[in-house]
Amino acid sequence: MQTRSERTRGKAASTEGGRRTRDRILHAAAELMFQQGVAGTSIPDVQRRARASASQIYHYFGDKKGLTAAVIEYQSTVKLEQQRPLLDHLDSIDALRAWCEGAAVRLDAVHCAGGCEIGSLASELSDVDPSARLGLATGFAAWQNAIESGLARMRERGDLEADEDVSALAVALLAAIQGGMLLSQVNRDATPYRRAVNVVIDHIADRVEAARGARLANP
Missing domain, CATH: 1.10.357.10 (Tetracycline Repressor, domain 2)
Structure with a gap:
């Protein structure tokens, strides 16, 4: 069963603006983690690259572990589709x-x-x-x-x-x-x-x- 915060993140990302923001954060995180590794990528790094606030990152992904899991799925899906x-x-x-x-x-x-x-x-x-x-x-x-x-x-x-x-x-x-x-x-x-x-x-x-x-x- 999803937690309340997971349901909230899913609902926010279902709007057009939410999807754009989430995608921008995800793309920035994927680039940074590829360039400098997961351990070498901080939430502030992603904020700067994505031009997003920490609250937006935590809202959509929960924490860095959730963001990393999303990057793994993103990289796997994107490379296959390409x-x-x-x-x-x-x-x-x-x-x-x-x-x-x-x-x-x-x-x-x-x-x-x-x-x-x-x-x-x-x-x-x-x-x-x-x-x-x-x-x-x-x-x-x-x-x-x-x-x-x-x-x-x-x-x-x-x-x-x-x-x-x-x-x-x-x-x-x-x-x-x-x-x-x-x-x-x-x-x-x-x-x-x-x-x-x-x-x-x-x-x-x-x-x-x-x-x-x-x-x-x-x-």
Whole structure:
């Protein structure tokens, strides 16, 4: 059951003005937490960036923990929606390569600074905030599901064997993406990211070739 303060915040944010104010605060908090970490971001920092009062921040989010939870959900949702056209069609080797290379190009553009918005939050919060960890796990699960759905369609078409573990392949690719981004961030070079994801995609391509060979051998 919602508390009285939670009901009040929800009602306020349902008005047009309330939504704009809440969104402005959330966007500012997301930027700051990505740039300087959650621990390094204070409520006064968010006030200044969002041009909002402390009472507005507490009204909409309750406290910094509530604001952080909202940022996690925001980053997970925004990043998925930004890439939705590609994520909805990850059902070929070419599509997987194009999607992953798009991220590499973005890394190049910022000289590999900052890393992944969700990955950065996970590195900082997973061991110190159980509720944040669950929110981050949900965000990563959405990415995994998008990859897995594309691979499952490949399996349904016969591009992959019927017993192919597409869940394991999706986890491997997501891990390569996150690990590759971290290594690229510390090296300021997107090469580790490209190598990591290409090894996994090459493996998936090999599985596609194996499935094709099996079909030819057993027409």
